[in-house]
Amino acid sequence: MSDGGTVTVAEVLALPVLAHGLPKILAGHDRLDRRVRWVHITEWEHPASALRGGELVLTTGVGFPTRLDEWAAELADIGAAAVVLELGRCYHEAPYELVAACRTRGMPLIVLRRGIKFVDVTQEVHAMILTGQVRTLRAAQRVHDTFTALSLRGAGADEVVRAAAAMTGSAVVLENLAHQALICAPGEGTVEDALNRWEERSRATPSPTGRTEVCGQEGWLVTAVEFRGQRWGRLAMLPGSTADQQFLVDHVMVLERAAIALTLARLTHDTRWEEQAQRDALLDVLEQRHLSWRDTRTKIAALGVSTHGRRLAVVLVRTAERDVVLDKLRARFEGGALVGDLGERGIGVLLTFREPGGWHPLAAEIAELAGTPVYVGAEVGDLTEVPRSAAEAEQVADAVPPEGRPAVRTLADIGLPELFYSLRDDPRVQAYAERQLAALLAHDQQHGTDLLTTLRHYLAAAGNKSIAARRSHLSRQALYQRLHIVEDILGADLESGDRRAQLHVAIAALDAQRIRKRS
Known part of the structure; x- marks a missing residue:
């Protein structure tokens, strides 16, 4: 994980002031991604006492001790970033013992084949470091402002996760302890890239031992999400498709601030994220x-x-x-x-x-x-x-x-009744039922009769009067009389199949409307 307030050895070597010295790497070719925290010029026999680790050590070799392997070991043990030896003033080529010791210890050793002013190196590198630190501070303020604003306006968890992905360009996923991915903001990738075989991949990615760490073979940046003092789940930031992509301090800040905003969102929203x-x-x-x-x-x-x-x-x-x-x-x-x-x-x-x-x-x-x-x-x-x-x-x-x-x-x-129940609010259906049955309904209301029920039983029996009389608990003669009254009121021939069908539909529509009123 890279620190936004430092630069790498490789970045320092690319500066024009060092390039002018015709640098040549003699050891630690694979360690040029080391972070340079500061530049230190020394000609001391035991320089480690003045170092804290992460320094780029510039020297002409004037103060080299007899045992160069011990000198290199001191710098390696203190965690110096690299050694830059200027040739010409004391040495015309790098001492073999120093080169061997740096290679053994994995310490980058660079020789300058042309003289340069060390003060120019310190000035430029320190300016780069300070600029990076200022940028980090500004980024931290931007992250703080963004997530504070989201929390103050009551943003939901999905907004928080999307904001984290937008600020970093990386996929960000919120999961619970059951390894279910509840919210995914794919960043510059796709949802399928981020979530494919999610549970399997998530279970293979351990939780950080500290607050936020890069975890697992895939190199996820993971932080815990808490609720009421208990770990509730995890927020994971996934690396991009580039194999050598590193997470920066900015990414850590975004992920941790997002986790805090999620905790606040969980406290202020009733709906559970699952x-x-x-x-x-x-x-x-x-x-x-x-x-x-x-x-x-x-x-x-x-x-x-x-x-x-x-x-x-x-x-x-x-x-x-x-x-x-x-x-x-x-x-x-x-x-x-x-x-x-x-x-x-x-x-x-x-x-x-x-x-x-x-x-x-x-x-x-x-x-x-x-x-x-x-x-x-x-x-x-x-x-x-x-x-x-x-x-x-x-x-x-x-x-x-x-x-x-x-x-x-x-x-x-x-069926037909259910069809009209679904159409019960359609004014055309309501108007049809009213046209067909209004006179009969009015008669029942005025005279206290129930001829509509008699008609319903008759139609349900498909015109079979014996069945209709039995269902109505009437004698056949009483049923005949009632049906004649219905025919007179409606002006309809109940022996007509078409007319019976029309009335059957009208009653089904009326019953559907009455079910609606009861409910």
């Missing part, structure tokens, strides 16, 4: 709020719900006890289905199952848990077809009245 994540994923599918189905599949799998090779069906539950039912369904279908509050549409459950028809026992169990009938859409074989299943479930829910049985209702349960 619930919000499932609801968002469900809406992504039903409303196709995504860039690609591939990303959506990956996102759902990262929540612990696999759709690969499975059959799918949407179940809707409409109940006044929404919060209670939601808790029951989430507890029952943890990892096996997506459960979310869909607002006016009801509670949505995306079931996954292996065998055709596998939704039957699951839907029956949902109905038992909810204590109310449930509405099931078509069984489909791919995530792209789920919106059709949801639309069908909603059609059933709108068409079938909530009372009665069966407990699990599908499109097959929609």
Whole structure:
């Protein structure tokens, strides 16, 4: 992890003031990424006593001791970044003993084959370091201001995670202790790149022993997210596709500030992140709020719900006890289905199952848990077809009245009464029923009769008067008399099949409207 207030040995060697000295690397070729904290000029026999580690040591060799291996060992032990030896004043070439000792210790050794002013080196390098430190301070202030503003306006967890990704260009993922990826901001990559095989990769990435560390073989930058003093989950920043990418101090600041903002968001918002994540994923599918189905599949799998090779069906539950039912369904279908509050549409459950028809026992169990009938859409074989299943479930829910049985209702349960129940608010249907039955309804109201019921039994018996009389608990003669009165009031021939069909439709529409009024 690089420090924004320092520069590397390689960056120092690229400066014109050092390039003018014709530098040549004799040892530590693979250590040029070491951080240079400061520049120190020395001709002492034992320079380590004046060092703290991270220094670029400039020398002409005038004060070299007899044992150059010990001199190099002192600098290596104190953690000096590199040694730069200017040739010409004391040595015409680097002493073999010094070169060997630096190679053994992994200490970068650079010789300058042309003389330069060391003071120019210190001036330029220190200016670079100070500039980097100022930049780090400014970046820290920017990070602080950004996340403070998000917290003050009550931003949700998704906004916080997106802000962290936007500020770094890296993918940032919020996961819980069950290694479910609840929120993913892919940065400059894709959701699939970030979340593919998430649980497997996350479990292979240990948590940091300290506050924030680079962890695991993939090199994730990880920090803990706490809630009420307990570790709740982790916030992970994923490296880019470039193999040599390093996380900077800026990345650590962003991730840690984001974790604090998430804790504050959890304290100020009622909705639990797991619930919000499932609801968002469900809406992504039903409303196709995504860039690609591939990303959506990956996102759902990262929540612990696999759709690969499975059959799918949407179940809707409409109940006044929404919060209670939601808790029951989430507890029952943890990892096996997506459960979310869909607002006016009801509670949505995306079931996954292996065998055709596998939704039957699951839907029956949902109905038992909810204590109310449930509405099931078509069984489909791919995530792209789920919106059709949801639309069908909603059609059933709108068409079938909530009372009665069966407990699990599908499109097959929609007959003529259910069709008119779904169309009960259509003014054209209301007007049709009124035109057909207004005179009969008015007569019943004025005279205290119930001829509408007599007509309903007659039509339900398909014009069979014997059956209609038995269902009406009337004698055949009484039924005939009532039917003649109905014909006179409506001006209709009840022996006509077409006329009976028209009246049957009108009564079905009227009954649907009356069910609506009772509910």
